[in-house]
Amino acid sequence: MVNELIFTDQDLITAMKNGNQKAFEELYERYWPEVYSMIYRRVRDKEVTKDIVQDIFINLWRYRDRIIAERSLAPWLNVAARKQAISWYRKQLSTKQREALYQDGEVLVPSSSTELEAKELQNLLDREIERMPVNMKQSFQLxxxxxxxxxxxxxxxxxxxxTVRNNISIALERLRSQTRKFYAEPANLAGVLVILFTKI
Structure with missing residues (x-):
């Protein structure tokens, strides 16, 4: 095993990109607990969490030559965890929507695509984040x-x-305001909002 007291993330990432499996295994052992915790706090299901974490690290190895990470792998893993959780929520919503098509033996036609709504909402929220003052945007993103x-x-x-607390609070209120405009009923909120609005 590569000694983590000697090798930094940057050393391990470089070695992994060159095909060093031991470097990958060390990164896996170093970050698995943190990634598991991040995912579990989003999906609240142990088996689902294990599957998602496994997918993240499989992709890390499979696409290692494309990984953009310098001093630490943590930012890349945070983004990967967020995207995987959003993808899981969308699949759950799509499944529930398909089930809702068949009620009491009747075929019901949904008013719109939940997955499309989730993408549109995410784009709307991303634009709102970009419009925020610099300190507010950075506080929220961090x-x-x-x-x-x-x-x-x-x-x-x-x-x-x-000030950081105030920035995050105002940022969340701005995003909630945009969400209320996007949806006629709060009950229709896409699962992606859980990830954005719940403090983890």
Whole structure:
């Protein structure tokens, strides 16, 4: 096994890209618990979590030559975990929608595609995030996309912890406002919102 006290993430990523399986195994052992925790807090199902984590690391090895990561693999894994969780939610919604087509022996036609709605909503929210003031956008992204604590964000952005809390709170309210405009009924919210709005 590659000694993690000697090799940094950057060393291991470089070795993995060159086909070093031991480097990949070390990265797997180093990050598996963290990735498992990130996914489980989103899907709340142990077996589903294990499957998703396995898929993430399979893709890490399969597409290792395309991985863009410098000093740490954590940001790449955070993005991968978020995308996989969103994909899982969309599949769940699509399954429920198909089941809803057949009720009491009748075929029901849905008003729109849940998956398409999820994509449209995600694009809408992404645009709203880009319109936010720089500190607000960075506070939100570091919290939701990189899973950093309030203290870590405050230190990284040279802001007070209360300012970071306020930034995240206002950012969430702006996104909720856009969501309310997008959907006529809150009950129709796509599962992707759970990932965006739930503090993890």
């Amino acid at each position: 919290s939701r996309y990189e899973n950093k604590s309030i203290r870590e964000i405050a230190s990284e952005l040279s802001l007070s912890e209360q």
